[in-house]
Amino acid sequence: MSLRHAILGVLSATPMTGYDLDRYFNDSVGYVWPAPQSQIYPELRKMEAHGLIASTLAPRGQRAAKRVFAITDSGDAELRRWMAEFSPYPPERDAFHLKAVFFDMASPDVARAQLRAHREHYGRLLQQWQAQADALRVGHPGLTLLHKRLAGRDPREHATILQLKAFAYEGHAARARAEVEWAERGLALLDQLEAEQELEAEDSTLVGGDR
Amino acid sequence: MSLRHAILGVLSATPMTGYDLDRYFNDSVGYVWPAPQSQIYPELRKMEAHGLIASTLAPRGQRAAKRVFAITDSGDAELRRWMAEFSPYPPERDAFHLKAVFFDMASPDVARAQLRAHREHYGRLLQQWQAQADALRVGHPGLTLLHKRLAGRDPREHATILQLKAFAYEGHAARARAEVEWAERGLALLDQLEAEQELEAEDSTLVGGDR
DNA sequence: GTAGTCATGTAAGAGGTTACATGATTAG
DNA sequence: CTAATCATGTAACCTCTTACATGACTAC
Numbered sequence: 170m171s172l173r174h175a176i177l178g179v180l181s182a183t184p185m186t187g188y189d190l191d192r193y194f195n196d197s198v199g200y201v202w203p204a205p206q207s208q209i210y211p212e213l214r215k216m217e218a219h220g221l222i223a224s225t226l227a228p229r230g231q232r233a234a235k236r237v238f239a240i241t242d243s244g245d246a247e248l249r250r251w252m253a254e255f256s257p258y259p260p261e262r263d264a265f266h267l268k269a270v271f272f273d274m275a276s277p278d279v280a281r282a283q284l285r286a287h288r289e290h291y292g293r294l295l296q297q298w299q300a301q302a303d304a305l306r307v308g309h310p311g312l313t314l315l316h317k318r319l320a321g322r323d324p325r326e327h328a329t330i331l332q333l334k335a336f337a338y339e340g341h342a343a344r345a346r347a348e349v350e351w352a353e354r355g356l357a358l359l360d361q362l363e364a365e366q367e368l369e370a371e372d373s374t375l376v377g378g379d380r
Numbered sequence: 381m382s383l384r385h386a387i388l389g390v391l392s393a394t395p396m397t398g399y400d401l402d403r404y405f406n407d408s409v410g411y412v413w414p415a416p417q418s419q420i421y422p423e424l425r426k427m428e429a430h431g432l433i434a435s436t437l438a439p440r441g442q443r444a445a446k447r448v449f450a451i452t453d454s455g456d457a458e459l460r461r462w463m464a465e466f467s468p469y470p471p472e473r474d475a476f477h478l479k480a481v482f483f484d485m486a487s488p489d490v491a492r493a494q495l496r497a498h499r500e501h502y503g504r505l506l507q508q509w510q511a512q513a514d515a516l517r518v519g520h521p522g523l524t525l526l527h528k529r530l531a532g533r534d535p536r537e538h539a540t541i542l543q544l545k546a547f548a549y550e551g552h553a554a555r556a557r558a559e560v561e562w563a564e565r566g567l568a569l570l571d572q573l574e575a576e577q578e579l580e581a582e583d584s585t586l587v588g589g590d591r
Numbered sequence: 592g593t594a595g596t597c598a599t600g601t602a603a604g605a606g607g608t609t610a611c612a613t614g615a616t617t618a619g
Numbered sequence: 620c621t622a623a624t625c626a627t628g629t630a631a632c633c634t635c636t637t638a639c640a641t642g643a644c645t646a647c
Contacts, residue, residue, distance in 0.1 A: 381605095381606095382606095383606080383607095415606095415607080416607075416608065416609080418607090418608080418609085418610090419606075419607065419608090440615080440616075441615070441616050441617080442615095442616090443615070443616090444614085444615050444616070
């Protein structure tokens with residue numbers, strides 16, 4: 170049910186169409202819950218049926234219309250209930266870490282290539298998340314949604330809200346940094362293990378008496 | 381398809397029944413890909429149909445039999461192909477981090493309780509993973525599956541294999557540690573923000589001239 | 592006019608969760 | 620004998636992915 174709460178959270182800042190939500194979740198830098206529109210539109214209709222959100226038709230050009238969704242009191246209550254609830258943690262399942270468990274089945278070069286790709290991948294994510302957090306800390310967001318959210322709150326709260334949002338992004342950044350550092354330790358380990366192997370090979374040559 | 385490769389990886393150490401795999405994935409400390417038996421048994425049959433594994437019936441007591449699965453050459457090739465392949469990364473989707481994005485919607489006490497629970501959860505995981513990695517580094521595994529795996533390998537490789545397995549567990553530990561540290565930074569931030577709020581409240585009282 | 596964006600949907604299928612169901616074997 | 624473990628399955632349901640489909644609007 171996390172998509173539902175992600176939508177409630179976003180709509181708590183401002184009303185939006187399904188299309189806007191799709192762009193926010195998947196295109197914008199601040200995406201926090203990636204979801205395809207094939208999931209978003211049906212979920213919006215379910216949420217409206219449950220009374221968590223309400224839609225109005227807004228004109229779009231001359232003939233067309235678009236459906237704008239706004240959070241209801243019931244939706245706001247559900248968001249707050251979820252915030253206070255201790256949600257169960259899903260099992261830790263990570264395809265790359267699974268692969269790492271079997272690195273001894275592959276050549277060092279294969280393992281090295283995998284770890285390099287892993288480092289690059291999380292390096293990119295780290296940059297993104299950290300930039301996002303930094304932008305919030307120094308207070309020049311450039312984020313329209315955040316501005317709308319702040320507009321509905323007491324100005325004395327603004328600094329606190331920015332700090333908390335930055336903290337959330339730093340959580341993603343911290344994870345990414347842990348992956349980068351782990352991959353780097355792995356690359357160093359592979360070098361070390363290969364150097365040891367070569368030493369052993371030399372030793373056995375000497376013991377064998379071939380020289 | 382990660383369950384498939386998790387199974388191939390485990391069966392590359394020794395043949396097993398579906399029940400053994402279920403226990404390894406879900407009960408043992410070294411679990412790397414949690415999966416219920418309702419997924420394991422059908423997957424085993426599919427894999428056998430594809431020739432990746434082969435089963436033989438082994439006697440069990442007097443009347444019953446059990447089906448023991450062993451990896452085939454084709455399964456071994458598939459495992460190696462997957463090891464060298466660069467698998468796409470799934471989108472980052474984390475329910476707790478989503479919740480953190482909306483901490484400004486909740487009271488500091490609610491956020492604090494959430495972060496404490498988060499710290500405890502990952503603290504437990506960290507202990508588990510780190511203990512696992514440490515046991516491997518000092519070389520007293522106590523893991524039957526690992527012993528079976530080593531039995532099929534050149535003794536000169538044993539130290540290397542143990543180092544690589546320990547490295548894999550450290551990856552999980554590193555993630556857990558990042559979560560614990562992030563949660564602690566969050567708790568400190570909440571204290572700081574609340575202290576600032578109180579100062580502001582005092583200031584406005586003074587300005588208001590009520591004292 | 593046409594390309595790109597805005598806007599909203601449907602359908603098939605993979606992977607995962609939870610619950611139900613059954614029966615043999617072993618340990619006490 | 621009884622409880623726990625061994626062993627193997629089915630069924631319903633949910634989430635997410637990928638692909639297909641349609642049409643209006645806007646900028647050039």
